[in-house]
Amino acid sequence: MHSSRQELRVDLGERSYPILIGPSLLGQQDLTPFVAGEQVMIVSNETVAPLYMEAAKACFPGKTVDTVVLPDGEQYKNWQTLNLIFDALLERRHSRKTTLVALGGGVVGDMTGFAAASYQRGVPFIQIPTTLLSQVDSSVGGKTGINHPLGKNMVGAFHQPEVVLIDTATLNTLPEREVSAGLAEVIKYGLIRDVAFLAWLEANIERLIGLEADALAEAIYRSCACKADVVAQDEREGGLRAILNLGHTFGHAIETFAGYGSWLHGEAVGAGMLMAADLSVRLGMLSGDDQSRAREVILKARLPETVPEGMKPDDFLRLMAVDKKNVDGALRLVLLTGLGDAVIVSDASTQSLRETLNKFCCSE
Amino acid sequence: MHSSRQELRVDLGERSYPILIGPSLLGQQDLTPFVAGEQVMIVSNETVAPLYMEAAKACFPGKTVDTVVLPDGEQYKNWQTLNLIFDALLERRHSRKTTLVALGGGVVGDMTGFAAASYQRGVPFIQIPTTLLSQVDSSVGGKTGINHPLGKNMVGAFHQPEVVLIDTATLNTLPEREVSAGLAEVIKYGLIRDVAFLAWLEANIERLIGLEADALAEAIYRSCACKADVVAQDEREGGLRAILNLGHTFGHAIETFAGYGSWLHGEAVGAGMLMAADLSVRLGMLSGDDQSRAREVILKARLPETVPEGMKPDDFLRLMAVDKKNVDGALRLVLLTGLGDAVIVSDASTQSLRETLNKFCCSE
Numbered sequence: 001m002h003s004s005r006q007e008l009r010v011d012l013g014e015r016s017y018p019i020l021i022g023p024s025l026l027g028q029q030d031l032t033p034f035v036a037g038e039q040v041m042i043v044s045n046e047t048v049a050p051l052y053m054e055a056a057k058a059c060f061p062g063k064t065v066d067t068v069v070l071p072d073g074e075q076y077k078n079w080q081t082l083n084l085i086f087d088a089l090l091e092r093r094h095s096r097k098t099t100l101v102a103l104g105g106g107v108v109g110d111m112t113g114f115a116a117a118s119y120q121r122g123v124p125f126i127q128i129p130t131t132l133l134s135q136v137d138s139s140v141g142g143k144t145g146i147n148h149p150l151g152k153n154m155v156g157a158f159h160q161p162e163v164v165l166i167d168t169a170t171l172n173t174l175p176e177r178e179v180s181a182g183l184a185e186v187i188k189y190g191l192i193r194d195v196a197f198l199a200w201l202e203a204n205i206e207r208l209i210g211l212e213a214d215a216l217a218e219a220i221y222r223s224c225a226c227k228a229d230v231v232a233q234d235e236r237e238g239g240l241r242a243i244l245n246l247g248h249t250f251g252h253a254i255e256t257f258a259g260y261g262s263w264l265h266g267e268a269v270g271a272g273m274l275m276a277a278d279l280s281v282r283l284g285m286l287s288g289d290d291q292s293r294a295r296e297v298i299l300k301a302r303l304p305e306t307v308p309e310g311m312k313p314d315d316f317l318r319l320m321a322v323d324k325k326n327v328d329g330a331l332r333l334v335l336l337t338g339l340g341d342a343v344i345v346s347d348a349s350t351q352s353l354r355e356t357l358n359k360f361c362c363s364e
Numbered sequence: 365m366h367s368s369r370q371e372l373r374v375d376l377g378e379r380s381y382p383i384l385i386g387p388s389l390l391g392q393q394d395l396t397p398f399v400a401g402e403q404v405m406i407v408s409n410e411t412v413a414p415l416y417m418e419a420a421k422a423c424f425p426g427k428t429v430d431t432v433v434l435p436d437g438e439q440y441k442n443w444q445t446l447n448l449i450f451d452a453l454l455e456r457r458h459s460r461k462t463t464l465v466a467l468g469g470g471v472v473g474d475m476t477g478f479a480a481a482s483y484q485r486g487v488p489f490i491q492i493p494t495t496l497l498s499q500v501d502s503s504v505g506g507k508t509g510i511n512h513p514l515g516k517n518m519v520g521a522f523h524q525p526e527v528v529l530i531d532t533a534t535l536n537t538l539p540e541r542e543v544s545a546g547l548a549e550v551i552k553y554g555l556i557r558d559v560a561f562l563a564w565l566e567a568n569i570e571r572l573i574g575l576e577a578d579a580l581a582e583a584i585y586r587s588c589a590c591k592a593d594v595v596a597q598d599e600r601e602g603g604l605r606a607i608l609n610l611g612h613t614f615g616h617a618i619e620t621f622a623g624y625g626s627w628l629h630g631e632a633v634g635a636g637m638l639m640a641a642d643l644s645v646r647l648g649m650l651s652g653d654d655q656s657r658a659r660e661v662i663l664k665a666r667l668p669e670t671v672p673e674g675m676k677p678d679d680f681l682r683l684m685a686v687d688k689k690n691v692d693g694a695l696r697l698v699l700l701t702g703l704g705d706a707v708i709v710s711d712a713s714t715q716s717l718r719e720t721l722n723k724f725c726c727s728e
Contacts, residue, residue, distance in 0.1 A: 118520060155450055
């Protein structure tokens with residue numbers, strides 16, 4: 001069963017940890033070596049728990065395993081839902097030696113990680129991502145948090161997991177929209193850092209959409225390797241790590257405007273990457289041919305080229321003004337200077353930015 | 365003006381920071397060297413802001429200073445109030461380069477520190493404590509957090525400040541109850557670690573209650589020096605630091621039972637230290653004479669020897685079961701083996717503990 005298991009390592013000194021990737025690891029892989037004491041609290045949501053909670057419990061033989069099931073959706077990534085985790089921990093008297101486990105997508109992972117960072121001022125946690133997006137991106141790197149009505153992920157912590165367990169078989173139950181949303185982050189790695197991977201994606205996008213197991217495993221492995229490499233160089237986003245936010249500044253504005261939960265994060269990132277590529281061309285940084293290649297693979301992943309109905313350029317400018325990358329009032333954007341090459345630009349021409357926004361906001 | 369300024373240092377490698385102690389530092393001391401960017405957000409409460417906000421602003425010449433004023437009291441140390449800080453930061457578009465400033469007592473300091481630990485996954489902050497308790501204890505050491513209905517300080521972070529500014533003149537406006545509450549933590553340092561300081565306190569307790577400036581300055585300096593030394597040895601409470609919790613396990617149970625805000629933290633700690641001393645004697649660890657000395661100085665500080673009306677031994681046992689020091693279900697208590705010597709006991713006899721609880725719960 002484990003013959004096809006692959007392993008990566010996120011190299012962060014004493015905070016280093018492994019990423020285990022393979023089919024049917026859930027229920028087979030013993031995770032007790034990553035548990036601090038006798039108590040385990042598995043956090044999941046109402047969609048994922050019926051499918052995988054029992055298998056997840058089986059990863060912790062001999063431990064006292066409690067569970068908490070949250071409502072499903074980005075609109076629940078807030079204080080109220082976070083408090084359900086603290087309620088469960090305190091009602092079951094979990095001590096500072098407990099270990100939290102995130103079983104689900106990015107929302108469950110981000111909230112469980114922040115709960116672990118904050119419960120009794122910090123306990124360890126384990127990531128078991130069950131969506132493509134969380135497997136290739138959000139479960140790796142230690143970014144945790146919740147949303148605020150005025151901005152996405154505005155409250156949180158850097159808190160690295162003890163291990164990331166990626167069971168690729170969980171993708172077989174994933175809805176089509178979630179597959180496309182995950183592919184947005186996969187394509188991102190090709191665009192910002194690995195043109196050879198981008199070429200592989202162009203050749204294999206149909207197989208990925210068809211959920212072919214070996215193609216998915218390859219895409220997940222290469223995505224995680226890219227993310228682990230960037231995070232190891234810049235854990236707390238002092239510089240390089242910000243390139244992982246290609247499309248995210250536009251995307252967060254879309255998610256906030258549309259209301260958390262109506263657009264999937266990956267869908268908003270897909271549209272945001274198209275906008276970033278468009279602006280890169282207007283600024284003379286990217287060729288039209290490269291933009292076309294980027295656009296084609298994004299659209300083949302069935303990601304939207306539109307923005308939410310009624311969203312105006314001024315909505316973007318207002319919502320992007322609170323982006324975490326901004327410094328002392330200056331908007332900072334991740335743009336492309338070529339396929340596989342991203343830069344952070346803090347002085348993008350307002351004129352060009354308005355042209356990009358006008359194009360996308362008026363194309364509906 | 366600054367001739368009487370004293371300076372200590374909390375030695376934590378790259379997280380080291382100074383503690384500045386003296387009269388009338390507020391409004392005189394330039395704190396801009398401790399500010400990361402151009403933005404500053406001063407957090408205070410409705411009691412302290414009218415007295416000291418303008419002077420605090422004057423510590424940041426040339427910076428963009430915004431303010432947020434919270435309701436006053438331990439009962440507001442929760443998510444709802446914490447969110448008022450995030451609201452203000454986002455409405456005023458504070459970036460990841462902002463610096464938060466806590467101007468007030470322990471509640472303001474703990475909440476501002478946790479807001480700083482969590483806003484955009486972490487920004488720097490400055491402590492300007494204005495109560496005796498926060499000056500001698502909570503502003504130093506980086507413990508931040510909020511309460512949960514099931515336990516005090518159960519959600520939070522370790523997040524060290526950039527500097528602690530202690531203006532001893534602010535104590536002139538402090539209500540009598542708050543002075544006593546602060547003295548509980550001052551006496552604690554004598555009991556757990558410094559019998560010479562305890563003797564000094566016995567000789568000077570009347571001068572402290574009378575708010576004599578030089579006595580207060582000496583007590584604050586010696587308390588901060590003790591705390592800084594313990595924190596430098598054990599920042600995240602892996603061991604030694606737990607002794608700073610003498611009386612706190614009983615005390616937190618009192619605060620939670622009584623309802624946050626009805627007992628001052630220091631009052632509950634005072635009663636808790638009496639209970640810890642009583643239990644230490646019952647366990648044969650502490651002599652009756654030493655217990656009497658401890659009791660006398662605590663009562664001279666006008667601290668209560670009672671527990672909340674109607675609080676039963678079982679209430680203590682239930683509420684102490686969620687204490688952060690506990691490991692895998694075992695209650696851990698800080699007890700005294702002598703004056704100036706504390707230990708952490710995880711196997712205290714249940715019989716003796718019940719005797720102590722019976723004594724205090726039935727003495728009303």
